[in-house]
Amino acid sequence: MTSKEPFVEVIGDEAIKDIQSLVVERFGNNFTSDGPRKYFKKVKNAQEAHEAIRPTNIRRLPSTIASLLDADSLKLYTLIWARAMACQMEPASVVQIQLDIGNAAESIIFRSSCSKVEFLGYQAIYEDPEAKAIRTKDDEKCRERDETFETLSLLKNGDLLNIGEVELKQHYTQHPPRYSEGSLIKKLEELGIGRPSTYASIFKVLQVCACVKKVEFFLVLVFLAVAGGQKVSNNKEPSTVSGIPWEDAFLTNYFTEVTDYSFTADMETELxxxxxxxxxxxxxxxxxxxxxxxxxxxxxxxxxxxxEKMLEKRYEDFLFSSLPDPTRTCPSCSEGTLVFKVSKFGSGYFIGCDGYPSCKFVAKTLYGEDEDEDETPKNTCVEEPKLLGVHPNTNEKVILKCGPYGHYVQLGEDKKGHVPQRANASHIKDVNSITLEGALELLRYPLTLGNHPEDGQPVFLKLSKSGFTVRHRRTMATVPKNVEPSAVTFEKAMKLLSGKNVRLCGRPKRVKPTVVDEEEGDEEAVEAM
Incomplete structure (x- = not known):
């Protein structure tokens, strides 16, 4: 037999007497205790100077003021009234039953349990007609639970049972849920950090400094990096990048005392x-x-x-578990070793070859999982380069590779001081279908179609992630999907560049200020006078 009791803050003695008298009138003497029920603080630093929220007159029933309130206000008042009544009522008594059912060899054991409320106690207030505005109890489920309890209570030790139906279900261990504001406050109370008067300011600082963002009801950490002495924040990249809190690892390693939970609690005591x-x-x-x-x-x-070495050592099993080669040998140069690195611009983390800058291979970029399902996540695959063949004219290798932004084909191998020609292949759904001929076709681009008649600058046909585009300086137009790239001529490209679907790309070049000769400037000034 177990008991459940509500929790409430301090209530004045006169109010307690009024509540107890109303409980006796509505439910009987056995639903209230002889004396007032007192509740004590359950957390450190709790402040009990103020009386709990309660109706000024407990006999002002929700039904008497229902016509004066809207639906939400009525629910709120009913909740306050019901909680005030429940705090001075007896605890509920619940009977629990548990049975172990198995075969004769006891190699398979099933467990069935059920409970039944023997005495309603404070729960009777939620059965009262006055509390119907906040009632969420399902009568049908209650009846089913009572029937199950009666069935289980009739069984005795050693009874034989027949199998009626077997339903197979598989359950996976779930990670703990993210903190909400309520659960985080509860955790802070357990650790003795903060007080009711400071919790609001704590959450305000977290949101103003962009440390967290709210996703539905949960608080998600936001990636914060330091680049050139300035904080760089990206709301799409949580601080728990790929499941690991990097900043937390740094602080707990180098500032052990300050990041300890007891430090904040002890500091508040000292203050x-x-x-x-x-x-x-x-x-x-x-x-x-x-x-x-x-x-x-x-x-x-x-x-x-x-x-980098500290983070790599701490999270080695996680960082390199997806690599195909356990020796972490660089698949590009076959000489270097794949190591964990921090971007020098403070924009993230990645796993790359330690032979940089002679080898610029990046095996995996480490960014947080995007909470927005509409966004296309970055490719974090780790694949061996695939040799498609040899170029018929130059005898250079044509290789299919997988980078942080998708698949691409490359002409020639990576060499120091030489950037090989590459072509994006991420727009092709089945990359395994790419042949040598298809790769050579991709490597034809960008293709010069001609020179613009106005300024003589070239007009290109380029291949991008989203498809083919024509480009003249900073002006770019997308080639329609139903148009084959081989059908795009210079005349058709000019029509696309003069059409409606034109946009600017890149940054305009800075124009150096014209330096006026001092003597010429004086002559112009004299003429102006």
Missing amino acids: DNVSGGVTEWKGLLRDYWTRFSAYCKRVENVQIQQV
Whole structure:
């Protein structure tokens, strides 16, 4: 037999007497205790100076003011009224039954359990007609549960059962849910961090500083990196990049004391002692700064390579588990080793060859999972380059590769000081169908169609991720899907560039300011006068 009790804050003695008298009138003497029911704080730093929210007059029933309130206001008042009543009622008594059902050899065991409310206690208030606005109980499910309880209670030890139906279900272990505002406050209370008056400011700082974003009801960490002394935030990239909180790993490794949960709780206790005159505030600050400055001085000498090694060692099993070669040999140069690296621009992380800059192979980029289903995630595949054949004219290898932005074909191998010709193949759905002839066709682009009659600049037919486009300087137009690239002539390209579906791309070149000769400037000034 178990009991369940509601939780409520402090209520005045006069209000408790009124509540208990109304409970006796509506439900009977056995639903309320002889004396007032008192509740004590369950968390550290709880403030109980204010009385709990309750109706000013408990006998003002929800039905008497229903005509004065809208639906939401009525539900809110009914909830407050019901909770105030329930806090002075007896706990509910629940009977539980559990049976183990198995075969004779006991190699297969099934467990069935059910419960039945023996005494409603405070739950009776939610059965009251006055609480119908907030009632969520399903009578049909309650009847089914009572029938199941009666059936199980009739069984005895050793009874033989017949199998009626077998339903196979597979369950997977689920990761803990992300924190919501409510669950995070509960966790902070357990750790003794913060107070009711400070929780609102904590969430405000998190959102103003773009540390978290709300996705439905949950708080999702936002990727924050430092580039050139300036924070770079990307709301599409959570801080738990690919499941690993990189910033947390850095801070917990180099600032162990400050990032410990007990540090914040102990600091609040020390500040309480300062406000109470027990601790001298200058001594507290001096002691804290002495310890914190030591951490800062140590981190000042830490190089980015040391941070990379620390993160690689801590999360080695996760980072390199998807690589096809457990030795982590670079598939491009066959000499280097794939290692974890931090982007020098602070935009993310990746796994690449340690032979950079002679080998620029990137095996996998590490970005957070995009919460928006409409966005196309970046390709993080790790595949061996595929040799398609040899170019008939130059005898160079034609290779199919997979990069961070999709598949592409490459003419020749990577060499120091030489950038091979590449063509994007991400628009092809079945990359395994790419042949040598198809790759050579892709490598034909960009193709010069002619020179523009106005400025003499070339007009190109280019291949991009989304398909073929024609381009003249910064002006670009998309080739319709139903038009074959071989059918795009110079005349047709000019029509596309003068049509409606034209857009600008790239950045305009900076025009150097014209330097006016000092003497010429003086002559112009004299003429103007």
